[in-house]
Amino acid sequence: MSSNPAMTSDQIAVIKATVPVLAQHGNTITTVFYRNMLEAHPELNTIFNTPNQVNGHQPRALAGALYAYASHIDDLGALSSAVELICNKHASLYIQPDHYKIVGKYLLEAMGEVLGAALTPEILDAWATAYWQLADLMIGREKQLYEQSEGWTDWRDFKIVNKVKESEEITSFYLAPVDGKPLPNFQPGQYISVQAHVPALEYAQARQYSLSDQPKPDYYRISVKKETGINSSDPAPAVTHPGYISNLLHDTYNIGDTLQVSHPYGDFYLSPSKSETTTPVVLISAGVGLTPLTSMVNTLTSQAPESRKLHFIHGARTSAGRAFKDHISKLSLSSPVQATFFTSHLTESDKEGTDYHHVGRVDLNKLDDKDLYLEDTQTEYYICGPEKFMTDIESSLKAKGVAADRIKMELFVVHRYTNIRYHRLKSNMTTKIGVFPASGGLGTSIVNHLSKQVPASQLVLVARKPENLVKLQGEGATVRHADYDQPSTLDTAFDGIDVLMLVSYASFEIEHRVKSHRLAIDAAIKSGVKHIFYSSLGFGTGLSDKSVAHVMGAHIETEKYLASSQDKIPYTSIREGLYSESFPIYTAWFDPQNPVDEITIPHTGSGPGIAWVKRDELGEATANLIVAHVNDPANFKYRNQVVLLSGPREISLAETIDIIGRTIGKPLSIREISVDEYVRLPQIGDKHTYKDVDLSREWATAWQAIKNGETAVVSPALGEILGREPEAYEKTIKELIG
Ligand SMILES: NC(=O)C1=CN([C@@H]2O[C@H](COP(=O)(O)OP(=O)(O)OC[C@H]3O[C@@H](n4cnc5c(N)ncnc54)[C@H](O)[C@@H]3O)[C@@H](O)[C@H]2O)C=CC1
Numbered sequence: 016m017s018s019n020p021a022m023t024s025d026q027i028a029v030i031k032a033t034v035p036v037l038a039q040h041g042n043t044i045t046t047v048f049y050r051n052m053l054e055a056h057p058e059l060n061t062i063f064n065t066p067n068q069v070n071g072h073q074p075r076a077l078a079g080a081l082y083a084y085a086s087h088i089d090d091l092g093a094l095s096s097a098v099e100l101i102c103n104k105h106a107s108l109y110i111q112p113d114h115y116k117i118v119g120k121y122l123l124e125a126m127g128e129v130l131g132a133a134l135t136p137e138i139l140d141a142w143a144t145a146y147w148q149l150a151d152l153m154i155g156r157e158k159q160l161y162e163q164s165e166g167w168t169d170w171r172d173f174k175i176v177n178k179v180k181e182s183e184e185i186t187s188f189y190l191a192p193v194d195g196k197p198l199p200n201f202q203p204g205q206y207i208s209v210q211a212h213v214p215a216l217e218y219a220q221a222r223q224y225s226l227s228d229q230p231k232p233d234y235y236r237i238s239v240k241k242e243t244g245i246n247s248s249d250p251a252p253a254v255t256h257p258g259y260i261s262n263l264l265h266d267t268y269n270i271g272d273t274l275q276v277s278h279p280y281g282d283f284y285l286s287p288s289k290s291e292t293t294t295p296v297v298l299i300s301a302g303v304g305l306t307p308l309t310s311m312v313n314t315l316t317s318q319a320p321e322s323r324k325l326h327f328i329h330g331a332r333t334s335a336g337r338a339f340k341d342h343i344s345k346l347s348l349s350s351p352v353q354a355t356f357f358t359s360h361l362t363e364s365d366k367e368g369t370d371y372h373h374v375g376r377v378d379l380n381k382l383d384d385k386d387l388y389l390e391d392t393q394t395e396y397y398i399c400g401p402e403k404f405m406t407d408i409e410s411s412l413k414a415k416g417v418a419a420d421r422i423k424m425e426l427f428v429v430h431r432y433t434n435i436r437y438h439r440l441k442s443n444m445t446t447k448i449g450v451f452p453a454s455g456g457l458g459t460s461i462v463n464h465l466s467k468q469v470p471a472s473q474l475v476l477v478a479r480k481p482e483n484l485v486k487l488q489g490e491g492a493t494v495r496h497a498d499y500d501q502p503s504t505l506d507t508a509f510d511g512i513d514v515l516m517l518v519s520y521a522s523f524e525i526e527h528r529v530k531s532h533r534l535a536i537d538a539a540i541k542s543g544v545k546h547i548f549y550s551s552l553g554f555g556t557g558l559s560d561k562s563v564a565h566v567m568g569a570h571i572e573t574e575k576y577l578a579s580s581q582d583k584i585p586y587t588s589i590r591e592g593l594y595s596e597s598f599p600i601y602t603a604w605f606d607p608q609n610p611v612d613e614i615t616i617p618h619t620g621s622g623p624g625i626a627w628v629k630r631d632e633l634g635e636a637t638a639n640l641i642v643a644h645v646n647d648p649a650n651f652k653y654r655n656q657v658v659l660l661s662g663p664r665e666i667s668l669a670e671t672i673d674i675i676g677r678t679i680g681k682p683l684s685i686r687e688i689s690v691d692e693y694v695r696l697p698q699i700g701d702k703h704t705y706k707d708v709d710l711s712r713e714w715a716t717a718w719q720a721i722k723n724g725e726t727a728v729v730s731p732a733l734g735e736i737l738g739r740e741p742e743a744y745e746k747t748i749k750e751l752i753g
Pocket of ligand 1: 520523597
């Protein structure tokens with residue numbers, strides 16, 4: 016039993032009250048925390064993943080976890096799967112109670128350093144108690160895990176006894192314990208941590224690798240993917256690339272070499288009872304995600320009754336990159352295993368029926384329902400691969416009627432496990448959701464994502480040109496006409512709608528825009544709408560109501576109007592971060608098709624940057640928030656609140672331009688010019704003209720806002736609401752112009 020004090024109800028209230036502070040400063044706190052702690056305790060570098068420190072992933076993940084913890088301080092049950100995931104990973108790294116003392120000290124100190132006087136003794140005390148409440152819970156669970164490991168409670172030396180190339184990218188390592196003692200059993204799907212000395216860092220690093228074969232008493236097998244583009248003899252990627260250790264194993268570890276290995280752990284595994292029953296199992300993976308599922312299929316085929324239905328579905332970019340192809344194909348000939356391979360890039364030598372069955376990415380709609388064993392309500396589905404792949408497959412299975420508790424996914428990153436699983440809720444079938452305008456970039460994205468989660472019959476799509484919405488109309492959506500510029504069309508446009516998504520009037524002028532928004536809000540009140548969501552913008556340093564950016568003016572006014580109307584209509588204002596796709600606006604209309612060498616803007620490029628975010632992820636998260644409200648309005652977290660959806664990291668304008676330059680293969684630079692020069696640039700033309708009035712000078716206030724750090728705030732909310740890490744800017748830009 017712990018001797019730490021329990022939390023009082025006042026302390027719980029204090030923690031809940033600090034949630035917005037964590038939303039705004041969490042990332043800075045955790046960044047300072049890791050920096051200070053690792054400076055004072057360099058020996059802890061072996062525990063933490065160095066590239067994830069450098070690229071900011073680890074501080075972000077911890078900030079997300081703290082935020083989730085504070086939000087659920089009075090409902091810790093909601094975090095139990097996250098705690099289980101983290102404790103398993105901790106156990107595989109041999110985390111000890113003393114480590115929690117060090118972490119607690121530096122975390123609370125970092126809060127003090129970042130928040131200054133705002134961290135009153137009362138708040139500090141509440142956080143110290145909250146920290147130890149969670150730490151005790153985790154220490155207790157980790158103790159149990161160590162007790163279950165049959166005395167194997169520290170790193171154990173293993174020798175590589177075989178090294179087998181499985182595909183162009185994947186190589187298996189067969190690891191046998193140096194002490195020769197038999198290995199404990201594990202659950203198929205679990206992983207081990209493998210620790211290797213990294214000469215470039217002068218310390219060891221550990222990574223988790225799923226076991227890829229069935230349990231054997233004399234060896235473990237892991238199958239490791241080599242990342243392209245990193246050379247393990249170059250020390251630089253040792254600190255920047257999370258795949259460095261995998262490449263080090265490929266390039267420098269051979270038969271006879273020794274590695275340190277942990278006991279197997281992990282909470283993604285084949286239900287033990289499944290190896291004895293005849294429940295059908297479908298294993299769906301992409302790329303190297305097939306490793307834990309190969310362990311499952313090997314286990315099941317070695318033990319299972321002949322009558323069990325088993326389907327192994329795998330997607331690979333190329334057939335040559337597919338590991339275990341012959342092995343799985345052979346299993347499908349001699350056992351009840353069905354195998355279906357998807358290949359997205361075919362080569363001439365690929366043969367249909369052996370190398371692949373379908374072209375493209377894994378798409379369950381290409382398979383018959385009977386081959387997914389949908390008719391059996393016991394069938395279990397195991398998914399492993401990139402995050403987006405897993406959530407897409409999960410949605411696709413749910414759309415086919417599979418209950419959430421029969422879908423299991425390997426989610427390594429804690430952040431997305433904070434269990435505020437907006438997209439997992441069941442839809443309330445009677446609530447009507449309206450979107451206006453249900454067109455344009457953001458509106459269309461919101462509608463598309465809503466239609467994946469609720470039947471079209473629940474949607475009321477209101478647009479200036481309703482003829483563009485015939486497809487959803489055909490599926491049962493109600494489609495209506497309305498125009499911000501024709502106020503009378505708003506009178507009845509929102510009738511019958513329970514929850515309305517109001518997308519802001521597309522302009523950067525203030526007066527007419529605010530007037531249009533007010534008219535729409537008033538119309539919504541008159542129509543009896545019960546909750547209004549409004550798309551605001553990501554200027555204003557997080558959630559503040561101050562901004563020097565002219566473009567933010569109308570949003571701040573509208574938010575004030577919403578706040579003053581909350582007795583008549585509760586609201587949520589979503590500050591949609593700056594679209595990654597909108598880089599031309601911030602680069603003096605740089606055109607990747609006709610690239611200039613020099614970008615002329617009233618900004619040096621350095622200083623605070625922009626937390627760019629992909630527009631379609633904003634659409635998806637906005638839809639998730641709407642669905643969360645529809646399902647449980649009483650517990651909706653953002654009632655009468657403003658929430659910021661930002662991208663995963665702040666990127667300076669100089670780096671932004673560097674990324675764009677690298678993507679198109681041309682070095683680019685910034686030359687700072689005056690605002691006077693900027694507004695006269697020929698390419699500006701009438702791009703900032705609204706109803707014949709040139710607003711270029713007003714627009715240029717955005718540069719000052721960026722300099723002031725207004726667009727640099729990184730909030731964990733987007734990742735939480737999406738249930739995965741938001742897409743990296745580099746990737747979005749590559750897709751856009753690469
Ligand atoms: N977060 C960011 O980085 C950015 C945000 N925005 C703002 O976000 C909001 C949504 O942006 P997007 O969907 O990307 O813009 P968009 O320009 O793609 O779409 C705007 C839609 O509004 C419709 N529309 C225009 N005038 C209308 C009227 N009088 N009545 C009804 N509908 C009308 C248009 O038909 C169009 O479909 C806009 O207010 C826009 O100004 C715009 C660019 C970047």
